[in-house]
Amino acid sequence: MEKVNSNLSDQGANLRNLMVVPTYKCQMACRYCFINRSRQDMPEETLYRAIDLLLTSPCPEVELQFFGGEPLLRFDLVKKAFFYAEAKSREKSKKIKYFLVTNGLLLDEDKLTFLKQYNTTIMLSIDGARQTQVENRPLLKKDGGRYFNSLLRNLKGLLGRAEKCCVNLVFLPGDIKKLKVNFDFLTSLGVRNIRLSYAIGADFRRKDLSEYARELKKIIRAARIKRVNLLNLDDEEPCFFIPQITIGSSGDVYVGCNFILETVFPECVGLMYAGELKSIKDISRLKRTRQEQSTMFIRKKRKLNINVVKNIYFGIGIYALLKYWQLCKEYAPLVSGVHLSGAGKVNARGSAKCLPILSRQGACCLAEIIADPGDLRSLIPCAMSVLASGAQKIKFSPKLGVFWTEDKIADYFIMLYNMIEILQEKKEIEMINISGKGSGARGGKKASLTAAMKEVVRLLPAGRISEKTILNNLVLMEVSNSFFGKFRQ
Numbered sequence: 001m002e003k004v005n006s007n008l009s010d011q012g013a014n015l016r017n018l019m020v021v022p023t024y025k026c027q028m029a030c031r032y033c034f035i036n037r038s039r040q041d042m043p044e045e046t047l048y049r050a051i052d053l054l055l056t057s058p059c060p061e062v063e064l065q066f067f068g069g070e071p072l073l074r075f076d077l078v079k080k081a082f083f084y085a086e087a088k089s090r091e092k093s094k095k096i097k098y099f100l101v102t103n104g105l106l107l108d109e110d111k112l113t114f115l116k117q118y119n120t121t122i123m124l125s126i127d128g129a130r131q132t133q134v135e136n137r138p139l140l141k142k143d144g145g146r147y148f149n150s151l152l153r154n155l156k157g158l159l160g161r162a163e164k165c166c167v168n169l170v171f172l173p174g175d176i177k178k179l180k181v182n183f184d185f186l187t188s189l190g191v192r193n194i195r196l197s198y199a200i201g202a203d204f205r206r207k208d209l210s211e212y213a214r215e216l217k218k219i220i221r222a223a224r225i226k227r228v229n230l231l232n233l234d235d236e237e238p239c240f241f242i243p244q245i246t247i248g249s250s251g252d253v254y255v256g257c258n259f260i261l262e263t264v265f266p267e268c269v270g271l272m273y274a275g276e277l278k279s280i281k282d283i284s285r286l287k288r289t290r291q292e293q294s295t296m297f298i299r300k301k302r303k304l305n306i307n308v309v310k311n312i313y314f315g316i317g318i319y320a321l322l323k324y325w326q327l328c329k330e331y332a333p334l335v336s337g338v339h340l341s342g343a344g345k346v347n348a349r350g351s352a353k354c355l356p357i358l359s360r361q362g363a364c365c366l367a368e369i370i371a372d373p374g375d376l377r378s379l380i381p382c383a384m385s386v387l388a389s390g391a392q393k394i395k396f397s398p399k400l401g402v403f404w405t406e407d408k409i410a411d412y413f414i415m416l417y418n419m420i421e422i423l424q425e426k427k428e429i430e431m432i433n434i435s436g437k438g439s440g441a442r443g444g445k446k447a448s449l450t451a452a453m454k455e456v457v458r459l460l461p462a463g464r465i466s467e468k469t470i471l472n473n474l475v476l477m478e479v480s481n482s483f484f485g486k487f488r489q
């Protein structure tokens with residue numbers, strides 16, 4: 001089953017969207033899908049109750065999302081949902097939008113006409129060119145990939161008729177090298193909105209992240225040239241932290257990424273279960289922010305499937321790199337021609353190891369750990385040893401004045417995530433980066449670029465430092481602010 005990331009509304013946290021699963025049945029047998037096919041289809045009353053719940057949202061505009069299984073196998077039910085939602089939303093003076101994820105096999109003219117009438121956004125899942133698609137997404141009743149041509153016809157029909165459509169390209173670790181080829185294949189057909197989604201639960205390792213970063217860079221460049229909208233380029237990773245409200249067919253309610261519908265993550269299903277639809281009268285009861293969701297994941301880490309944990313690391317790496325690339329572009333003109341007068345408070349004290357700096361603040365001992373890209377492995381042991389020596393507050397800062405490669409940046413944030421997990425259990429220790437009381441927690445968006453740059457320049461070691469390194473360090477500090485913001489309550 002593919003994952004779908006949906007945006008959170010600003011005011012309503014996760015209360016703008018609700019996902020229903022009309023059926024768990026599907027004609028395909030994708031390699032990465034472990035949907036529970038034995039479950040019953042959603043009864044009509046449950047579907048209506050789910051829509052009623054969505055319409056209790058405080059948001060003026062809401063979105064009803066259909067997911068599966070393959071929802072078009074129960075198009076009768078989907079249509080009834082539209083009719084009901086239209087009538088009820090009018091009664092409540094709410095605007096309602098629709099979003100439907102499909103494998104595309106049944107997406108014919110009639111269905112397109114109906115869905116278009118309601119301005120539905122359609123996400124079609126296709127993993128790229130024939131070889132990848134038929135290998136990863138065979139039919140349940142094996143046909144040797146003969147279905148591919150009719151799927152392409154349906155995709156072309158979709159592109160020709162629906163303005164609001166996108167393609168979800170799911171990849172496994174072994175597909176990363178072919179991503180650009182598959183991306184090019186889809187864009188050559190005229191696809192203009194593409195989401196690249198790593199297959200949830202697959203064994204993505206650290207080397208896969210580096211490979212993905214290389215491929216993603218090429219794709220971002222190509223997307224810019226071809227004017228293709230890459231839906232990944234936002235703030236959604238790790239996708240596990242998205243507090244998506246999902247209603248299963250028997251009226252079971254979850255707050256979490258929709259991989260909970262898979263049979264292989266029973267522990268996650270338990271973690272995200274929020275109760276019975278019948279007993280939830282107001283959607284506000286399910287309100288949860290991304291920060292709360294991420295904190296919940298951290299607390300329950302030991303209960304999670306190991307591949308889910310690896311996926312979270314993968315997501316954190318992607319998040320850090322995307323943010324880094326985006327801010328590099330934004331900040332580059334600012335750094336151009338900067339003079340280093342005034343640089344001086346050194347935090348790059350020539351150590352070969354991650355360096356703790358201890359200072360007394362009243363009765364509390366603050367440990368600032370300067371992470372050295374040359375020795376990230378010692379970051380956690382170093383932090384643990386200063387904590388063992390009695391520090392009550394801890395702050396992590398990257399060593400400045402040296403250039404951080406992208407691999408090191410990804411590693412640094414994965415380490416920081418691990419550190420947050422460790423410190424979560426030590427409630428008496430305050431992590432200054434998260435509590436927001438340190439200078440580093442200034443909040444990237446609010447701070448002006450100039451102020452951010454001044455701060456970095458002040459912290460840089462005196463001496464000749466290239467513009468490239470200044471930009472690298474400045475952006476790293478900003479990515480760090482935004483990363484810790486994910487965990488601030």
Ligand code: SF4
Pocket residue numbers: 001002026027028029030032033034035068069070103125137
């Ligand atoms: S099309 Fe979707 S639901 Fe069907 S097997 Fe593939 S991933 Fe699973």
